[in-house]
Amino acid sequence: MIEGAHWRRWVFFYVPVTGFVVALLFPFYWMIITTIRPDKELYRPWNAVNYNPFWTTHPTLEHIHDLLTETLFSTWMLNTMLISLAATAISLFCGLLAGYALSRLKFPFAGTIGTGIFITYLVPQTLLFIPLSDIIRNFKLGDSPWALILTYPTFLIPFCTWLLMGYFKSIPKELEECARIDGAPRWKAMLYIIFPVAIPGILSAGIFAFTLSWNEFIYALVFLSSPEQKTVPVGVTSELVRGDVFYWGELMAGALLGSIPVAFVYSFFVEYYVSGITGSVKG
Amino acid sequence: MARVAMRSLNKKYDEVHAVIDVNLDIRDKEFVVLVGPSGCGKTTTLRMVAGLESITSGHISIDEKIVNELPPMDRDIAMVFQNYALYPHMSVYDNMAFGLKMRKFDKPEIAKRVQEAAEILGIEQLLKRKPRQLSGGQRQRVALGRAIVRHPQVFLFDEPLSNLDAKLRVQMRVELKKLHERLGTTAIYVTHDQVEAMTLGDRVVVMRDGRVQQVGDPMELYNEPANRFVAGFIGSPAMNFAAVRIAGQNGGLWAESEGMRIQVPEPMQKRLQSYAGKDATFGIRPEDLHIATAADPKELTFDAVVEVVERLGSEILLDVLVGTTTMVASVEPTAKAKVHEQLRLAVNPERVHFFDNETEAAI
Numbered sequence: 059m060i061e062g063a064h065w066r067r068w069v070f071f072y073v074p075v076t077g078f079v080v081a082l083l084f085p086f087y088w089m090i091i092t093t094i095r096p097d098k099e100l101y102r103p104w105n106a107v108n109y110n111p112f113w114t115t116h117p118t119l120e121h122i123h124d125l126l127t128e129t130l131f132s133t134w135m136l137n138t139m140l141i142s143l144a145a146t147a148i149s150l151f152c153g154l155l156a157g158y159a160l161s162r163l164k165f166p167f168a169g170t171i172g173t174g175i176f177i178t179y180l181v182p183q184t185l186l187f188i189p190l191s192d193i194i195r196n197f198k199l200g201d202s203p204w205a206l207i208l209t210y211p212t213f214l215i216p217f218c219t220w221l222l223m224g225y226f227k228s229i230p231k232e233l234e235e236c237a238r239i240d241g242a243p244r245w246k247a248m249l250y251i252i253f254p255v256a257i258p259g260i261l262s263a264g265i266f267a268f269t270l271s272w273n274e275f276i277y278a279l280v281f282l283s284s285p286e287q288k289t290v291p292v293g294v295t296s297e298l299v300r301g302d303v304f305y306w307g308e309l310m311a312g313a314l315l316g317s318i319p320v321a322f323v324y325s326f327f328v329e330y331y332v333s334g335i336t337g338s339v340k341g
Numbered sequence: 342m343a344r345v346a347m348r349s350l351n352k353k354y355d356e357v358h359a360v361i362d363v364n365l366d367i368r369d370k371e372f373v374v375l376v377g378p379s380g381c382g383k384t385t386t387l388r389m390v391a392g393l394e395s396i397t398s399g400h401i402s403i404d405e406k407i408v409n410e411l412p413p414m415d416r417d418i419a420m421v422f423q424n425y426a427l428y429p430h431m432s433v434y435d436n437m438a439f440g441l442k443m444r445k446f447d448k449p450e451i452a453k454r455v456q457e458a459a460e461i462l463g464i465e466q467l468l469k470r471k472p473r474q475l476s477g478g479q480r481q482r483v484a485l486g487r488a489i490v491r492h493p494q495v496f497l498f499d500e501p502l503s504n505l506d507a508k509l510r511v512q513m514r515v516e517l518k519k520l521h522e523r524l525g526t527t528a529i530y531v532t533h534d535q536v537e538a539m540t541l542g543d544r545v546v547v548m549r550d551g552r553v554q555q556v557g558d559p560m561e562l563y564n565e566p567a568n569r570f571v572a573g574f575i576g577s578p579a580m581n582f583a584a585v586r587i588a589g590q591n592g593g594l595w596a597e598s599e600g601m602r603i604q605v606p607e608p609m610q611k612r613l614q615s616y617a618g619k620d621a622t623f624g625i626r627p628e629d630l631h632i633a634t635a636a637d638p639k640e641l642t643f644d645a646v647v648e649v650v651e652r653l654g655s656e657i658l659l660d661v662l663v664g665t666t667t668m669v670a671s672v673e674p675t676a677k678a679k680v681h682e683q684l685r686l687a688v689n690p691e692r693v694h695f696f697d698n699e700t701e702a703a704i
Binding site: 230232233235236237238239240241242243246250251254255257 | 391392393412413414416418419420422423424426428429430439440443444487491
């Protein structure tokens, strides 16, 4: 909070904050309003009488109803959930062990390996999907959830490793040394002392990994083809945009319902999440 | 039962030789303090005893058993860290019980031992709290409690009091001393504070640049420092030093510098004989200087100009200029000294030190 005269607080704090809040929330508002707006209001020229894009007087749930009954949306949700959870679990497991090792164990080239892992994260997915699709085809995993469960970790593990490595480094090493003197072998010190203390970091890594896989588009688009295998982002955009016809109501309903789990996860763990990013452990 | 011995102990990092040829025998039930300025190797030595740092060469034995390759958990030691290292997600009780749980003690025994330790340290009412709800002093007690519940063979302390404020530090120092007398466990204590070292240690080990400078009981270090470094490090305010030339005259030896000429006291004459005509360092503690009276022989006095007067209540510290050398004299609280005043100081002839300029060793 900025101290000082009243007007300064308004100019430098409240006005900019309001600006950000409006800019960030407007897409969601637009999503909601489009979802509940009946078709006859949606497809009206902008110069029609009583044209009002920001409000509706006849809210309706028909788009949501259509989405759930006419499309495979619920299947997509389940697919996405399964793939995201599995990919997150695998990545978190590997990231935890790798992050711990890179931050705590002394071995040759630890620093080089750490940087190497980070660099792999920088390789764009749009480049990586070409060789990966070859691998997927060779292993005959195409058009199955495994194609994504096994490829998402290629960018999630470096990400989790890097984030957790930083977090582990912020934990005083005396905690672990003390545990080892107290009679815990390294794996027990890790399990009983380091991991519990690192929960904010682990949760942040998990939330990030989950969100990244939930929203992932390119791999899902390339590796999955049949409608009943698709994830929400791909399903909604490929099945509800037919040629040049956009089913805006259903599209927005899909986007809205699809963002609920992520929003839920974030709001639930927001406190951990913030302290995980800012990283502070006090002994 | 628990002696600790270090033989030709060395620790080398890539470029730094942190601990050089340390030989030390710590007797059973002894409280030994390692003291020295930061970077002198004292903490590294302690961490090697704990098993947290590998040994480059030499060996350490605890209770006659060489422990070089033993992991920390199998050395039967407990360590108290400077930042307490309490497990933040566990209650005080669980913090103290952790070591016992890891060693598979049964529950009633754990409860009994934790209760016992909590009583000794006066923290029974804190057992359910989390570390973040405790004050610095309370955290320190919990850290001590965690060490004593295990009844280890050796306690290791790594500057445990340096995060506390001055008043609490003095109080905890006394409690540590009492605790040691009560438990009688062998203890190795690392500090950079010479007062802590002098008050706590049965014996004190002074280290510098990875080498042991002197080992001895506190008064021995104070009265007979082995070299200039120990002399300057132990004692507060620190010993005064002056560069002098030893000159022979009328069958006696004199230490001369600009503005000061005093006779070398009788017992030291013999040892200084070979230094006649050479330079040396003269050392005198502030408390061994006093304002000269008629009773003081003239050959043990010199002129000084007062620069600063510090009134501490029980004593007055005078910062004086002797020729070009600054010295501190601790004088009676009743002494009347003013800034810029010239006065005559006398040395206590039995408490004069001389050091070789090259080796810095006491002569």
